[in-house]
Amino acid sequence: MAYVYGRVGQPYGSLSASLSYPPMLDLPMQGVKGYVALNVLIFDEELEALEQRIREIAAAGVDALIVQDLGAVELIRRVAPGLPIHGSTQMSITSAQGAQFAAGLGVERIVVGRELSIKEIAKVREQSTTEVEAFVHGALCVSYSGQCFSSEAWGGRSANRGQCAQACRLPYGLIVDGMLKDLQDISYLLSPQDLMAVSHVPELINSGVGCFKIEGRLKGPEYVALTTQVYRRAVDAAWAALTDGDDGSSSSRRSTPATTTSSSVPDDGSLAAAKASVALTQQEQWDLEQVFARGQDADFNGLTPGFLEGPMHQRLVRGRAPKHRGVYAGTVVRILQHSQQQHNNQQQQQQWQ
Template sequence: EIVKPEILAPAGGWPQMRAAVEAGADAVYFGLNLLNARARAANFDVEELPEVMSFLHARGVRGFVTMNVLVFDEELAQAEGLVRSIAKAGVDAVIVQDVGLVNLIRNTAPGLAIHGSTQMSITSPEGAEFARELGCKRVVVGRELSVREIAAVRQGTEAEVEAFVHGALCVSYSGQCFSSEAWGGRSANRGQCAQACRLPYGLVVDGQLREMGDVKYLLSPQDLMAVEMVPSLIEAGVGCFKIEGRLKGPEYVALTVSVYRKALDDAWAAREASATRGAKIEEWHLPEADRVDLAQVFARGQDEEYDGLTRGFLEGVKHQRLVRGRGPRHRGPLLGEVTDCFLREGGGVVVRLRGGVPLKRGDGVVFDRGAPDEPEAGGKVWEVLDERGRSVAKTREDAVSTGEFELTFASGVAKAWNWDPVVTPSAGAVGSGSESGYGARRREEEKDARAARPRAPARGDLVWRTSDADLDARLRRMIPEGDVFDTAAVRREPVVVRVTASKIGEPLVITIEDAKGRVGRAVSDGTLTKAEKQPMSLASLAKAVGELGGTPFSLGELDASGVAFDTLDAFVPAGVIKSCRREAVEALVAARVSASGSSAAEGLAERPVAAEMLEAASAFSWFG
C-alpha cells in the first residue's frame, strides 16, 4: 500500500531546525556531538535532547538522531549511554550504519525505532531485507539507484524505504568511499570526509596526460534535485523524501523544504484525484523562478549548459551529464559573460546577460575565468547602467535579464583586485642580478601579495550571481529567531476549538483537538454569571478565543454548540476566556509531546548491555 511520504529535513543546529519546522517538514534529522557522520556541523548536546524533542513534538514534527558511523569496540559503552539518553528523550528513531550498533540498540532500547543509514550501502531488495531482519524498521537506499531500482527494493522488502531527493551527491557508492581515509587519515565512515572528490585531477589515457582545458574536477558531481520526479517516486513506494544538508545554512533548509512541501502536496492531491479521473501525472512542474532560487541557495559543479541541479542517478547512469568538471563549489545561477571592462578608467564591467536570471542593484556576482582553485573577483553590484549610462534595475520589479549592461562596484571592491596582466608568486629567491637584500625581498613580497589577490574581470569571463538580495530577505522571514512562539510567521496547524457552557454558576470548558485526535482541555477559573448588560454571544466568544496567535495552532473551527446563547443569558469576562484558552493550548501541547515518541524508552534494559556483548563476542570461536 502506498502512503503519503514524509519530508525529512536536515538540521545542523537550532536555526536550521526552526527553519525546517517553519517550512513544513514532517520530520527532522540531526546529529549529536559524537558518533555522527557530520562532525563539522554545529550539532546538538546530549543535554539538549529533551528540549529538542519537546520543541518538535509540540509542533507535530518527528525527530531522528543520526548515529551513522562505524563504532569501535572501545566506544560501545559510550554508544550505549547515548542510546539510553536518546530513548529517554523520546526520539522517534536513530539512523544507524554499524550493524553491531543495531544489535546494541535492540538489546538496550527495544522500543527505539532504527533506520538503516545510506552508509549501509543498501542497493537491493536482499540488502533491505538483511537490514530489516537485523532490526531496521526503515532503510535509506543508496543515492546510486534509479527510480526503477528503488521500486524493486520496495517490492522486495517489508521495510519502509527512504530515498534522498535533494542535495550533494558522492561519486562513490554510499558508505564505500575510502579515499579520504587512505590519503589523509580522515574516514568518511567516521564523519570526517575531506571531500577528495572535490579536488582537481588530471586524466591519463594510455599513459599520456590528456589536455582537458578548464575541465579539471573530474570526480565532482553536480547536486541532486528530484522535485520534478516526486510523482514517480511516490509510485515507486518511497515513504520518505530525504533532503541532504546538515552542513548547510537555514536559508537552504527553508527554501528546499518549502519547495518539496508544495510538490508533494500537489502530487498527492493529483494522485487522489486521479482515482476518479483515471489519469496520473508523471512529473511535477517546477516553476523556472523556483529552480533559479534553488540554484541560488546551493548548487555546485555547474557550467554554461548545466545549473548544478540534476536528477542524479534516478534516471539511470548518465555520467557525462552528471559530472561537468569546471568547478567543485557553489556559485549560484549563471548571468552571462564579460564583454568589456572599464574599471581602471573609472567605469565598470560590461556584461552580456544570457536571460532567465534577473539582476539588480545589491545582488552579488563573481567573475569566473576557469580557475576556481585561484582567488576570483566579485562583489555586490553598486549600480546597473544601460547603454546610455542610465541607472536601471534598482528593484526586483525592474530587474534585467537580457542585453548588455555595465556593472559598477564600490571603490574598495575594485581596488582589491589584481590588475597586472600576469603575476605569479615568486620562487623564493631573494634578489637577482645587482639587486639584493631588503629591497629585493620587499619587491618579491609585493609581487606575492598581488598574485594572491583575485584577478580583475576580463573579456570572456563567465558571470555568476552569488546572492539575490530579495531572496535573502524572503528567506530570512522564513527563519524564526528564538522561540518560534514569539514570531508572527510561525507554522501553525488548524485545530478545532470546542466551548461548553451549561448554566449560570458553573465554569466554562474549552477543548482543543488536533487532526490526530489529541486533546487539550481546560476549565475556567471564573464561572458564568447572569448578564447585567450585554450577554455572551457567538461573536464575543469568537473574539475572545481569537486566532490562537503565538501558538503552534490556528483556529480551524470554533464549535460553540455546547453553549445555549439564546437561553443562557450569561456573561464571562474576556480575560477569563483567554486564560482558559491558554491553558487548553498548553494541555494540547503537553498531550502531543507525551504521545510522540513515548514508546522509545519502553523495555529499556536495566543492566549494561555493551560489556556483555563484548564478552560474548570474545568467547565466540570462528574456528570451532
C-alpha cells in the same frame, strides 16, 4: 518532516557524561519528528559509551535512530527495544535482499543508496517488507554511499566516521596512455553535480517510497527552509493527483499509491497529471539554483536527477567547478580601458581613505 541531529565525527568516548536533546521538546508541537544520526562505524572501545548514549536518546523521546553499524543495531535492540531504527544510506543497501537482511536485524526503514534508479528503488520496495526512504535533493557522492575511503587514506579523516574531507571536490588530471590529457577548463573529474528530483516526486511516490530525504550538510537555514517548502508543495500536489483529489493529509499518506490495493494504483493519465502538478515555477527554479547548486555555468544550472533516470555519467560530472557559484548572470565580453582605469583609481582612493 523530520529534524535530524547528532554529533558528527566525534568519538563517543569523548562526549560528556550527560547529553540533552532540547529540540525534542519543541518538535511535537510543530508536527515534526526528531531523529538522531548514529550513522558511523563504532570502535570496540566506544561500545560502553554508546550504550549510555542509546539510553539517553531513548529517554529523550527521540523518534528514531539512523544507524550504519550493524553491531550498533544489535546493541540498540538490546538496550532500547522500543526505539525505531532506520538504516542509513551508509549501509549501502541497493537491493531487496539487502533490505530484507536489515529488516531481519530489526531495521524498520532503510535509506536506499543514491546510486539507484527509480525502477530499482521500486523493486526494493516491492520485494521487501521495510519502509523505503530515498534522497531527492542535495550533494551526491562519487563513490557508493559509505564505501569511499579516499578521505581516510589521504588525510586520516574517515567518511565512515562523519569526517569526510571530500577529496572528490579536488582538481585532478587525466592520464591516457601515460600522457596527461589536455581537458581545457575541466579539472574536477570526480565532483558530481547536486541532485534535484522535484519532477520525479510522483514517480517516487508511485514506486513506494514513503519518505524523502534532503541532504543538508553544512547548509544554512535558508537552504533548509526553501528546499523543504518546494518538496512539501510537490508532495502534496502529486499525492492529490495520484489519489484523485485526496487532501494529502498525513493520515492519508501512511500508504503510498503503489503499496495500497491494486485498484488504487494510478493510471498513466493521473501520473502525467501529477508530473504536471509538480512543475517548478520560474521563481522556484531560480531560488533553488541561488540557495545552493554545484558548478553552474552558462549551459548548466548545477542540478541533475542524479541516478534516478539511470546512470548518465557525462551529465552527472561536468568537472568545471566543485562548489556553489550562484545563478549564471552573463559573460564578460570586454573591459573598456577607460572603465578599467576608473576602477583602478577608485580602488586606490579607497585604500588611501
